[in-house]
Amino acid sequence: MAGMSPIVRTTARLLFPFTFLFGAYVVIHGHLTPGGGFPGGVIIAASFVMLVLAYGIERAQERVGFTRAEVLESIGGLTIAILGLFGLLAGVAFLQNVFPLGEFGRLFSGGNLPLLYLAVGVKVTAGILLIFYAMLFGFGGEE
Amino acid sequence: MMISIILTILFGASLLCALRAALGPTAPDRVVAIEALVALMIGVLVLLGAYYNASIYLDVALVYAFLAFLGTLAIAKYLEGQGVET
Amino acid sequence: MMHFNYIIAMLLITLGLYCLVLKRNLIKLIIGLAILTDGIHMFLISLGYRMEGIAAIVTDEMTSVPSNFAARAVDPVPQALVLTSIVINVCILALALSLSIYAYRYYGTLELEKIRRFKE
Amino acid sequence: MAKIQQALALAMVLTTGALLILAVTLTMPAFGSFPQRQIGESAEDAIGQQILENAPEQTGAANVVTSVVWGYRGYDTLGEATVLFTAVVGVVMLFRVARRSE
Amino acid sequence: MIPHAPILAIFLPLFAAFLMPIIGILSRKRGVNHAREWVAIAAVLAELVIVGSMLSEVLSGQIILYKLGNWDPPWGIALVIDGLGLFAALIVSGISALIVGYSFVSMEKDTGLDQYYTLLMLMLAGMMGVVLTGDVFNLYVFFEIMSIAAYALVAFRRNWQSIEAGLKYLIIGSLGTSFIILGVAFLYGLAGSLNIAHLAQNLPFLPATTLILPLGLFVIGLGIKIAMVPLHMWMPDAYQAAPPPVAALFSGATATVGLYAMLRVVYMLFGAFGIGAMLAGLGLVTMVLGALMALVQRDLKRLLAYSSISQIGYVLAGVGLGTTLGIQGGLFHLLNNAIYKTMLFMIAGTVVYRVGTSNMDKLGGLWKNMPVTGALFGVGALAISGVPPLNGFASKWTIYMAGVEAGQGGHWPGYAITVIALITSALTLAYFLKAFSNIFLGQRPGHLADVKESPRSMMFPIMLLGVLCVVFGILPQIGIDLVRPAQEALMNSGGYISAGLGGM
């Protein structure tokens, strides 16, 4: 895929790590600020999309390829499921919090909520990227 | 008080932008108008954050700015006529 | 004027229905679907508003007086529902758009008149 | 024929809209009256109000919406993640041959 | 009961689905054949065991309450399993088990089987979720899982037919689910709760007029899902275009789930409003129109789809009567419909698998090639038309009796239901005889001379269902016994409310 003008490329290159970081921030602080797994995952995926728009699809696929995204998505889903199972293993109900709650208002608080959000973040990133890649290949036509 | 006056004026400005977005003879016209609208909305969000004294509104503004930027890039890419090809 | 938000939401829903029923272009149909669900989300989220309400997040300046927080914050349940519903809507749109890419590939058009099954 | 059909559809849409607006104005509790619902329970018993009061201690998250999303209604959100997974699998399924050519 | 059985029943297929892409990638790398099929079969069988393990408790009249995350019911989400839910869950898991077994051979020529089995598992998870949940919004979410998987599966073959059918199904179906969530929003605004039991407790305190709109929204939304007649446009296309096992799953399990949700919402939440008459009326219209449309079809799958619509009409009519006998008959018919409709779709699938088309004009004289299949088709056709020694007769007879009973009780429309149902039965027999003679009798086109009998692994589930048809026909008491807890659960909303709120 052809890229865009050098100005856009340079800016995309500059912005990519920071948007990635911002997405990670939104994911990790889901229990303290607005946002959470889904918006954060979308931001991370969007930063990859920005790379695709500016450079073409190869640059983004070097980082996260199709198969890797598929595996990541499954892993995210499995992580959520297993975190849910922790409740069962501890002898209480499904999805019940079995981690210590931590100090209110700090980063390590809320028990399993941040972990769940992390899993959702990974999953959403991979999922949105997969949809995007699949649609791009779809535009490319079948050989 | 000041803030409500400012918000009223900004509302008028965003109405003008929306008018251009509705009128705009070509697609880039609309995009430009909407870009201006987004910038105004970011300003409004930050003002509201200052009004409620809650910095959580700023995250929203940042996300909004980023996604608007991305949307503009995507539309620009589409308009360049090359489409999105692999 | 007490129901202003609700009425706007319902107008959005009606607009979406209008698009869905009367427009004859696949993409417009999908846009209609999006507008419809947006109206529903707006309705759902304005159900939980409290006069002079604040966001349901305990921030630093509020941790000392949590009771005050509970008396001022808006209802969090509809917000959670809307979050879920938005994701579902996004998924439906993604699937719909992929299918319309396919339809476009087969027919070279997105007009429903040209696509056989929709004529019935 | 097509004209009549269109007029019929338009009338249907307009009727639905009018019905919705009527129902909303007549039956819904007024906008902004959150803890109060139509049913005779007292405002303090409303589910949202109870969650607002108890969530910070029970789940330890500062964002009450998060404690609803993954705490009280976590199962819903598991479903939501599954929906996303379903959609992704569906899209990948649709474009599978195009993928094989890679 | 296996501990945590309610959540495991939903969780197991979900876990299998999350695992499936990884298994697919690994088995491709290692060169292992059929790994995903075996995983799917294992998951489905385990599912059946789990659901079966809940049977004894529910049959003894208990209502199982499972609190997710250990939050108390009106706040958190709870799974509530009563007789009706378990009845539907049994149908769903049983049919799915057969379908997965059937897909093993039937789908082997297709590509993208990773995704196929993933979607199948997801659909199963969604259906189990709808059936077992005790929360309106959760019902909506799992309905969406089921529907999205269904949209994708309809488009699985990716020819123009299935793409169009998928799009049509998607747009109409998501309109339906939008109505459902709008109804949920109205309920939340009115009653401030989402728990079905809590809602059922509170809604009767509201003035009836405020509830008309939410009820209408729910009925329209769910009606789209179960293809009630004014809203059935998507169904024949979808059933025709879907791969045969998927079509069988739709007609057997998905329709059951939709009807379950309809019954649950309408009877549990809005039970006080005498909604039965409306349901019965809609059922009659559905029944007759479905049968009439089926008469003129030239394609076997389309014919079966219209006949599905017609059968759903029977269930609605029976349940809409609202009497004990009527509900029993309706639910029994639901069970029977799942059995023989799945079977017929499977047979259509084997015909397509062997011959390559389901257009009845191009078929004929297949009796010589595939006699067993033909015989089974005959059994299914006779069962669906309500010929005495088979199960269709048993349930239809119950519905007729219920109609007569209602008529004697002074409600003249009861007689009308009986008469119309009888006429529709005759119509059903007519179009199935036509289909049978078109496919298995008459002139055999030359190119069909060397068509072989269906593969054995595809034959097995069909035979199983055929045997069930005969068993339920000869000993209808078994079926009635199975149905009675469901019927009692449906009529006993007080028990549901108290159990659903944790015995408050």
Added chain:
Amino acid sequence: MSSARLPATFLCLWATWMILTTSLDPQELVVGAVVSAFIAVVSYEFLFHGGMRQKLHPKRLAYAMAYPFAYTWAEIKAHAKVIYYILHPRMPIKPGIVRVPTELRSDFGITGLANAITMTPGTLSVDVVGEEPSLYVHWINVDTTEPDQTNMKIARPFERFLRGIFG
């Protein structure tokens, strides 16, 4: 000196994390370090090109310090001009696209120049042409179309600083 790129990226990202969280809670810092390390590994070749040593040359720092002031001044002038055009009832504008040659060579330099030109209202860079780089600038009030003159009028205020900063 490409080996210095990874730590430099890491430090940049960590500082950004601190700004985003606006707290010095040790938990935040630790998680921030982990996250920034991960992102730095994923994306370090995007942020910096070339060596680190000459990037911190004092002359460049001096130019970088002076640049904002010059930039702000140009910005204010341009704003005043465009606001005048907007509010003038007859709108006395003479728009057109002109070619502006530039002496800058590096990616960052050209991007910086183009962005600066776009950010000052009244001029808008429409396209960049590759070797022997020159910008095509949409100018709201075209005085001249001669390349030297346009460079003088449009690019000169920024070019000097940018050349100092990026080379």
Added chain:
Amino acid sequence: MIEIIAYVLLGIGTACAIIGAIGILRFPDVYNRIHANTVVVVGGAIFLVLGAGILGGISAFTVKAVVIALFLFLTSPVSSHAIARAAHKSGIKLWPKSVADKLEEEKR
């Protein structure tokens, strides 16, 4: 003191925003409208953000507001440029009274 600065910034921002909006409405073609858009973004939004940031004194809020301003400052010219380039490539003509179009001339 800081309040006064904040209000001055807010005032400038509001004035620029409304004037820019008028410009977007009044200017004759896309390229000129982008100039007005720049006025809205740089003069309007960034000043508004900065002003609102220091309205309640210097705090964490200010830091984040500066981040937003910086982000706007970085991305807005890029998107303007992208849109202008796309508009030119997709063949949208300049305003007929325009003086020169070197890009079009040299493409030929």
